[in-house]
Amino acid sequence: MRVLPKPEANDEVKWLESLESVLEFALRNQGPQKTARFLESLTERLRAQGIEAPRVVSTPYVNTIPADKQAPFPGNWEMERRLKSYVRWNAMAMVVNANREHSGLGGHISTYASAATLYEVAFNHFLRARTDDFAGDLVYFQGHATPGIYARAFLEGRIDERQLHNFRQELAEGGGLSSYPHPYLMPDFWQFPTVSMGLGPLLSIYQARFNRYLRARGFMDGEEPKVWAFIGDGETDEPETLGSLTLAARENLDNLIWVINCNLQRLDGPVRGNGKIIQELEAVFQGAGWNVIKLIWGSDWDKLLAADTTGLLLKRMEEAVDGDYQKYSVEPGSYTRKHFFGKYPELLELVNHLTDEQIHKLLRGGHDSRKVYAAYKAAVEHTGQPTVILAKTVKGYGLGEAGEGRNVTHQQKKLNEKELREFRARFDIPISDEEIAESPFFRPAPDSKETQYLLERRKQLGGFLPRRVVEAQPPEIPKPELFAELLKGSGKFELSTTMGFVRLLSLLTRNKAIGSRVVPIIPDEARTFGLDALFREIGIYSPKGQLYEPVDKNSLLYYNETKDGQILEEGITEAGSMATFIAAGTSYATHGRYMIPFYIYYSMFGFQRIGDLMWLAGDIQAKGFLLGATSGRTTLNGEGLQHQDGQSLILSSTIPNLLTYDPAFTYELAVIIADGMKRMYLEGEDISYYLTLYNENYTMPPMPEGAPEGILSGLYKFKTGPENNKLKAHLFGSGPIMREALRAQEILAEHFNVSADVWSATSYKLLRNDALRTKRWNMLHPAEPPKKSHLEKILETEAGPFIAVSDNMKIVPDQIAPWVPGGLTTLGTDGYGRSDTRQRLRRFFEVDAECVVVATLYALAEKGQLDRSEVQKAIKQLKIEPEKIFPQIV
Ligand SMILES: Cc1ncc(C[n+]2csc(CCOP(=O)(O)OP(=O)(O)O)c2C)c(N)n1
């Protein structure tokens, strides 16, 4: 048994001794579980008397798995060490070589150097690849450890020397390797982007949960894959990392394993110089309900701990802070002897038999393959909870003076010849003196014992990893006619595009061919959008089902939780909901099956709040529909400044493979979504969709003949102006502001002798990109007949000024201004929102029909087609206050 330090007071020692004998007796006769319960009931008794008994949130600073309970290491230790050394060398050489040729290319040596054992034990013994009858473990590799992952793939023969040489030179001839895990850039290799800190950990929780959802709904069976996430200790400061821990525990995700590489350092310096990151994290994870395995000390320490009869070693281990431990990794053994052991004479005696060199080499847990193996084995066998392994390591391990444990190590990219020689010697790399300065890559021959061992291990585990495979069969996609009721208009019935969307979703989920693949995702906003209509019909997913009778059981739309529910009601977490969207949207690549996520949220809390996840969704090529509901700075009227969105269409337009649409009518919605499903799931295009939805009710017109092409391209003529007016103009409207454009059309015809055609602008982003692509082609093919973009084609025969109005910032329509004949006048909602009626807000932001009329008249006056005094008159007549404030501020 491990010896613990004694209390200082004499009477306390006595109490302790008597209780210890009780504990020993109980352990012998009743076993560990009963003994632990007995202890718990003792403290409960204290608490029952109103005494604040301590709650255990952290345990002593030693390994959770004691040496005598450690599973034996089944591999060839020597062989694995040799292989690991080669991976280490190549990972280091990749970065050094790239920066020798082009300094500034960057890359990281020290992250992988600290994590090599954590990865190699996993690769040789645990991470199972996808096979015909197994879905494959899903692994989130730490972004900055990529050189090590590439270096291993090189030893496996999956990456050649040229690629390794072109690390971070993706545009070099023949291609190169991406800096970090980016499925977009290396679609056959990387599965999960991780390098924006915190996103990988968050995604892994929701991925593990989504795997369970797929099982519960009958989409997955057989052996359950594990989800592994390798995480940095500094990365745990990101709120996304720790924010969803309780979900994993609550839903008993024992298919999830996190390995936190506690090298005690982040980029600038120590993670917790004045404390202990492992102890802090243990408390957090323990409190959240995870199984925590601390892996602090290597095997050498077992003997020291066993020989310590005073408990002083543990006391000293607990006293020293991470800043001290970092120092011990940098200084020679003599320093550790003096400052760590030397604090107590008894401890000095304990290490008398060790040389300074041996003291320096006392391994930390995360560098000891045997300990790492035992921790992983315990993790994969643990049931009922997710597991976190907190592994203590040294950042830059093996770099010696070139960076081991130093504060600058994260940025170390160059090694001089002496440092290379030391590295070679430390890890026995067979590279000659003549070659060493060039730091060549080293790979043992394919028929060498080492390579054979490596390949055999991977064969046993089903093949290579990471590997991204897309082999999903296209599902049967319904024709737009499924949504006939949305296409034919609503007659006198008034509804919003949000309500139209709910109707569409309901039709879709009922569809025999595809309905079950639909994954509705909502962050506690279903009632706002009217999605509660689906609660009863398709159920809310809950692994426990519904253990209580819902208060609204007797109502039609009661809160219906079921074990195989289809809706993912995520609660108030846009980040978590987006992580689910990503898991569902990539199931074609992770599980070989298309699922169709619809994530509907408050539009302001999308790109603005969780933009980085949305950027990542583009990289990972998640397919599905994002729906920014209650959109529009003036359409969502009462909610004010923090809610009213006029910028999501700009933020979303920055994502290269995302199509953005701003539909005004339900038929537009139906056409866009039907086409989106065809393109993403039938034709396999790697794109996704963002659509704004609004909450203003109005009658929905039937779809005009031939509209789909224009709807999908971004602009089509909705309603031509009367023929008998003198002047001509064009109004581009979108979203509910389309109705202001239509009202302006009437006022212009009736009072100002202007015939204005009203167009529906569904996507300025698509129009612009098409125009840019065409212009570039023309520029690079100057001798060929120039091509015309959609925009140019449809506008070239039109005369008169063009005025665009929407419920978004002016820069949204402004995107197409260079291609509009004679330029574009834009009205939009720049500035902070505020709460008031729609009517007043629209006047305030100058997007109502009257302001559209004035803008049109002014544009005509500018063209010399109208006297300016007419504009002046109109301003008066329409009661527009010329001195009102300009909402845009600066
Ligand atoms: C969101 C985000 N912020 C900042 C960075 C820049 N960055 C890259 S690595 C790093 C330090 C990582 O420390 P840690 O998580 O402890 O990993 P280690 O390299 O020590 O294993 C930082 C700040 C990033 N990649 N992502």
Ligand SMILES: [Mg+2]
């Ligand atoms: Mg770190």
